[in-house]
Amino acid sequence: MDKSKKWYVKNPALLRELNEIIQKEYPTLHVQVENSIVYLRGSFFIRTIDKTCVIDRYSIEIQLPNDYPRSVPIVRETEGRLPKIPDRHFVTVQRPDSIDNIACLFLRDERYKYYPNGASIIEFIDGPVQDFFLWQTYYDLTNGKSSLGERRHGVKGVVEFYSEELQTSEIRVIVQFLEYLSKEEVKGHWPCYCGSRNIMRKCHFEKLLSLKSKITPEVAQVSLIQIRNEISRT
Amino acid sequence: MTNEGYLKAVVEQQSLSNDSDEIKAVWAERKKVEDLLISKFKDCNPIIRYGGSKAKGTMIRESYDLDIICYFEHDDVGAGETLEEIFNNVKKALESQYLVIPKTSALRIESRDTQKYGVYFHIDVVPGRFVDDKHDDTYLHLTSGQKKYLKTNLQKHIDHVKNSGLADVIKLVKYWKIRRGLQIRTFILELLVIEVLKQSDATQLNTYLKDFWTKLKDNIDNIKLEDPANPTGNDLSELFNESVKTNLSAHASMALKAVEEDRWQDIFGKVDLMSDNEKLAAIQTIRVKNPDISKPWHG
Numbered sequence: 254m255d256k257s258k259k260w261y262v263k264n265p266a267l268l269r270e271l272n273e274i275i276q277k278e279y280p281t282l283h284v285q286v287e288n289s290i291v292y293l294r295g296s297f298f299i300r301t302i303d304k305t306c307v308i309d310r311y312s313i314e315i316q317l318p319n320d321y322p323r324s325v326p327i328v329r330e331t332e333g334r335l336p337k338i339p340d341r342h343f344v345t346v347q348r349p350d351s352i353d354n355i356a357c358l359f360l361r362d363e364r365y366k367y368y369p370n371g372a373s374i375i376e377f378i379d380g381p382v383q384d385f386f387l388w389q390t391y392y393d394l395t396n397g398k399s400s401l402g403e404r405r406h407g408v409k410g411v412v413e414f415y416s417e418e419l420q421t422s423e424i425r426v427i428v429q430f431l432e433y434l435s436k437e438e439v440k441g442h443w444p445c446y447c448g449s450r451n452i453m454r455k456c457h458f459e460k461l462l463s464l465k466s467k468i469t470p471e472v473a474q475v476s477l478i479q480i481r482n483e484i485s486r487t
Numbered sequence: 488m489t490n491e492g493y494l495k496a497v498v499e500q501q502s503l504s505n506d507s508d509e510i511k512a513v514w515a516e517r518k519k520v521e522d523l524l525i526s527k528f529k530d531c532n533p534i535i536r537y538g539g540s541k542a543k544g545t546m547i548r549e550s551y552d553l554d555i556i557c558y559f560e561h562d563d564v565g566a567g568e569t570l571e572e573i574f575n576n577v578k579k580a581l582e583s584q585y586l587v588i589p590k591t592s593a594l595r596i597e598s599r600d601t602q603k604y605g606v607y608f609h610i611d612v613v614p615g616r617f618v619d620d621k622h623d624d625t626y627l628h629l630t631s632g633q634k635k636y637l638k639t640n641l642q643k644h645i646d647h648v649k650n651s652g653l654a655d656v657i658k659l660v661k662y663w664k665i666r667r668g669l670q671i672r673t674f675i676l677e678l679l680v681i682e683v684l685k686q687s688d689a690t691q692l693n694t695y696l697k698d699f700w701t702k703l704k705d706n707i708d709n710i711k712l713e714d715p716a717n718p719t720g721n722d723l724s725e726l727f728n729e730s731v732k733t734n735l736s737a738h739a740s741m742a743l744k745a746v747e748e749d750r751w752q753d754i755f756g757k758v759d760l761m762s763d764n765e766k767l768a769a770i771q772t773i774r775v776k777n778p779d780i781s782k783p784w785h786g
Contacts (some may be wrong), residue, residue, distance in 0.1 A: 390770065406784070
């Protein structure tokens with residue numbers, strides 16, 4: 254890869270800042286640059302709310318994206334302690350000469366809640382990373398009988414999310430909503446996605462605009478395709 | 488409790504007996520791995536030995552492993568003509584039952600079971616070939632770096648640690664490494680402890696540790712490490728490079744500050760670990776304070 258395009262080469266101050274903030278807030282994680290990729294590696298502790306006791310510890314790796322701080326970092330558990338299976342919310346990616354097991358921290362459509370654009374790496378670690386491993390510890394302590402909350406796998410999780418947001422389980426409503434959400438622009442005089450035959454301006458336009466400010470058309474498009482594929486499969 | 492009493496309690500808490508569930512699991516899996524290797528290479532009679540922290544007596548609860556050393560005779564090409572072929576053939580044999588992750592000279596094995604996929608067995612297999620029929624020195628294939636092989640001696644490494652008399656200090660330093668997330672090979676850390684403390688007058692764990700961290704803080708650049716199995720042939724400078732030294736020195740400095748302020752528990756944590764019920768209650772408290780916890784999703 255062309256090194257001149259690396260974020261830490263274009264902006265060395267950002268890497269210095271990263272080093273400083275990680276040393277201060279998470280001194281057991283260490284910034285390492287390997288093959289032109291920046292990683293945070295080390296021990297991640299789950300502590301009690303007053304921070305005095307350790308509930309659990311994991312060896313983790315956070316791979317920062319090439320467009321850091323824009324895209325979501327990739328998180329891995331590196332000690333081999335957790336089963337890398339869908340029920341534990343890991344996705345397995347086949348690389349040319351290895352297998353990569355990546356933590357699925359949240360549904361991409363829900364990024365705005367847990368790691369919105371502009372959030373810092375510390376907020377990422379304090380938020381979705383902490384939540385993910387807290388979930389794993391809770392799962393182990395209850396032998397998988399209880400959960401702190403999770404999305405259903407695959408497209409069912411997508412449908413679950415939009416069902417909650419739109420307060421409907423009607424797939425045609427969700428699909429229409431996503432069709433609008435995946436457009437760059439939407440108009441208030443379009444028929445409302447809810448199927449009422451009213452124009453959106455006089456119906457649920459606010460809901461659409463609210464999520465439009467949080468979910469990109471690209472993400473909505475991916476979810477739409479996933480649901481459509483599932484519909485045509487069944 | 489005195490500081491020394493506290494450190495001894497930490498060592499005790501971290502120690503794993505042969506009766507522990509962890510070691511029983513490792514030992515049970517060890518037999519399956521050995522049976523697999525012996526059956527796959529039945530025409531070559533591989534010689535199986537043990538290394539790693541189990542053999543050295545430095546296992547801790549937070550970090551333990553068994554190295555299953557699988558060596559072939561110097562003049563036997565049944566497992567492969569070259570070291571690389573031996574390495575790849577052993578890898579292929581293990582892949583019939585395990586997920587195999589190649590490391591620099593070892594093969595880490597993980598579960599293929601659908602419910603435990605990717606879980607580490609705390610076992611690494613180290614393929615190699617004896618240099619001669621004395622069965623002491625061996626050649627190992629290296630998967631990275633400029634050199635493609637190294638000459639080593641398993642028993643020398645084990646004896647170097649066992650004869651140092653510093654097993655408990657090494658355990659505590661390993662635990663410090665894990666808690667601080669330090670990115671340094673355990674093998675190098677062991678050599679460092681032994682090298683730094685070989686002339687120490689200390690007799691107690693707390694003074695050994697203070698001596699160790701003081702040397703790392705004040706004089707790390709003057710520490711020279713040699714591989715006891717091959718002092719002139721194996722260059723450890725890449726594993727003990729500037730970045731590693733800088734990081735170690737900084738963390739040693741932090742450790743000494745904690746010691747000066749009598750905050751040993753900041754380094755090694757509490758001796759009394761939380762019970763499962765206490766952990767569950769603590770998690771529920773976190774949940775109540777933060778009800779909008781992110782929901783993991785498998786896409």
